[in-house]
Amino acid sequence: xxxxxxxxxxxxxxxxxxxxxxxxxxxxxxxxxxxxxxxxxxxxxxxxxxxxxxxxxxxxxxxxxxxxxxxxxxxxxxxxxxxxxxxxxxxxxxxxxxxxxxxxxxxxxxxxxxxxxxxxxxxxxxxxxxxxxxxxxxxxxxxxxxxxxxxxxxxxxxxxxxxxxxxxxxxxxxxxxxxxxxxxxxxxxxxxxxxxxxxxxxxxxxxxxxxxxxxxxxxxxxxxxxxxxxxxxxxxxxxxxxxxxxxxxxxxxxxxxxxxxxxxxxxxxxxxxxxxxxxxxxxxx
Numbered sequence: 001x002x003x004x005x006x007x008x009x010x011x012x013x014x015x016x017x018x019x020x021x022x023x024x025x026x027x028x029x030x031x032x033x034x035x036x037x038x039x040x041x042x043x044x045x046x047x048x049x050x051x052x053x054x055x056x057x058x059x060x061x062x063x064x065x066x067x068x069x070x071x072x073x074x075x076x077x078x079x080x081x082x083x084x085x086x087x088x089x090x091x092x093x094x095x096x097x098x099x100x101x102x103x104x105x106x107x108x109x110x111x112x113x114x115x116x117x118x119x120x121x122x123x124x125x126x127x128x129x130x131x132x133x134x135x136x137x138x139x140x141x142x143x144x145x146x147x148x149x150x151x152x153x154x155x156x157x158x159x160x161x162x163x164x165x166x167x168x169x170x171x172x173x174x175x176x177x178x179x180x181x182x183x184x185x186x187x188x189x190x191x192x193x194x195x196x197x198x199x200x201x202x203x204x205x206x207x208x209x210x211x212x213x214x215x216x217x218x219x220x221x222x223x224x225x226x227x228x229x230x231x232x233x234x235x236x237x238x239x240x241x242x243x244x245x246x247x248x249x250x251x252x253x254x255x256x257x258x259x260x261x262x263x264x265x266x267x268x269x270x271x272x273x274x275x276x277x278x279x280x281x282x283x284x285x
Contacts, residue, residue, distance in 0.1 A: 033118025
């Protein structure tokens with residue numbers, strides 16, 4: 001019997017079809033916040049698991065080898081069309097997977113070292129942090145902020161209500177996701193709030209103070225999953241005792257490496273991140 005994972009991600013796996021700067025659409029690329037996060041954790045030598053709902057068409061064994069994937073079968077795998085213009089992304093929802101329920105949590109999985117919640121749609125209830133007793137919890141609430149109509153065009157909410165008994169340790173959102181939402185609404189939901197800003201880096205809030213984190217230079221190939229890589233690397237760094245500024249720089253380097261490859265191939269190892277950081281410090285950047 002496999003031991004419970006130390007890094008647990010919950011949320012849909014997905015397919016992405018990307019169109020960059022008006023170019024031709026890509027083929028369906030396997031993704032999903034949980035996939036990006038657990039591959040980063042696995043490459044840091046951390047045992048990883050996913051609780052999800054996914055269709056039979058998702059290549060779990062090929063893409064997520066070595067990661068313990070549990071949950072339910074869905075008629076459809078959540079799928080998005082992503083239209084990129086520089087750092088800006090417009091999305092269309094193509095298909096939606098099924099909901100994820102507390103009853104599907106495997107025995108022994110409620111106390112991971114790191115809990116990473118990455119809802120892509122509304123597959124998780126907003127009180128799902130109460131299902132677990134992790135050492136550190138990290139929420140990337142992209143799906144809870146998404147709204148869509150019959151045409152599938154995705155917009156972002158102007159408010160977020162989380163029904164929870166306890167705070168998340170870390171919440172990570174992108175600047176675009178909260179464009180319609182007063183950032184102050186998020187202060188009461190977490191101990192640390194991170195706002196990623198693409199080529200402008202990130203800002204991190206804790207106890208009333210903001211810290212600016214610079215972006216790390218990269219040669220982008222595919223920006224999909226950049227925020228998930230950033231968030232998982234930040235959570236790992238915080239769990240290992242780094243302060244928020246060092247963890248933020250580590251996460252920015254992880255994201256810079258990640259977007260230089262297509263899809264999940266970019267999920268970086270500790271060695272790749274440290275190598276990018278060494279290059280920064282050696283160059284004096």
